[in-house]
Amino acid sequence: MPAKLNLKNIAIVLTGTRYPENIGAAARAMLNMGIERLILVDPQNYDLARINKMATHAASVVVEKMEVYNTLQEALADFHYVVGTTARLGGQRKVVSSPAKLAQKLVPLSDQNRIAVLFGPEDRGLSNVDIRSCHILVNIPTAEFSSLNLAQAVMVMCYEMFRFSLDKPAEFLPRLANQHELAAMYDQLKEVLMRISFINPDNPDYFMNNLRHFFARMQLRAKEVQIIRGICRQVNWYGKKCYKDGLQDRKTDTEG
Secondary structure, eight states: OOSSOOGGGEEEEEESOOOHHHHHHHHHHHHHTTOOEEEEESOSOOOHHHHHHHHTGGGHHHHHTOEEESSHHHHTTTOSEEEEEOSOOBTTBOOEEOHHHHHHHHHHHHHHSOEEEEEOOTTTOOOTTGGGGOSEEEOOOOSSOOOOOHHHHHHHHHHHHHHTTSOOOOOOOOOBOOHHHHHHHHHHHHHHHHHTTSSOTTSHHHHHHHHHHHHHHHTOBHHHHHHHHHHHHHHHHHHHHHHHHHHHHHHHHHHO
């Protein structure tokens, strides 16, 4: 199973767009997230100059390769899996996934399959006819006000897919304390805790077993064991100091 999502097999499909600026902004958002295939279906206002102005020179590579089709059927002909985006729920729109869950689902699919992420017109979104072409629907959760700008919605979707396209950083595994180090720590702890009368010297192992279970859950690192032993040494030193100071005070009182 592939470990990450293949962005080269992802395309953003915008159908019935009314504002060329949204196309340009969507192209810019796509490039930010490493997705370069943009498809337009029956754009209502195809003004290339206004598209490029919003896309900026940086995203011109997306605009230059942009594909334009008259019908959704033509646009989706070579895709194996189609994702529909929707703000409306209920009715025919019952199979809904969140952007993050969807991106995770696309990881194995994107290895060998071309995937289209479909967005509807700005004013009404995808129609019920449009969603019949979709294998799954995704909804971007929002607060009570659920009207996202088209380019914003594209960015959210592209971001989640981008996250799952990254190599996972190697997990840092620190050296845990070995049994010899742990045994020395427990012996030192037991000695100090008995000395300060924190545990019963007649049955110290009863309480020490609880400490062992506590530290076992924490999976102590070697450095952490050193810190605990250092605290024990300091407690031991301070206890002896207080004892000596007490003897000295009593001696002074007696002499006085």
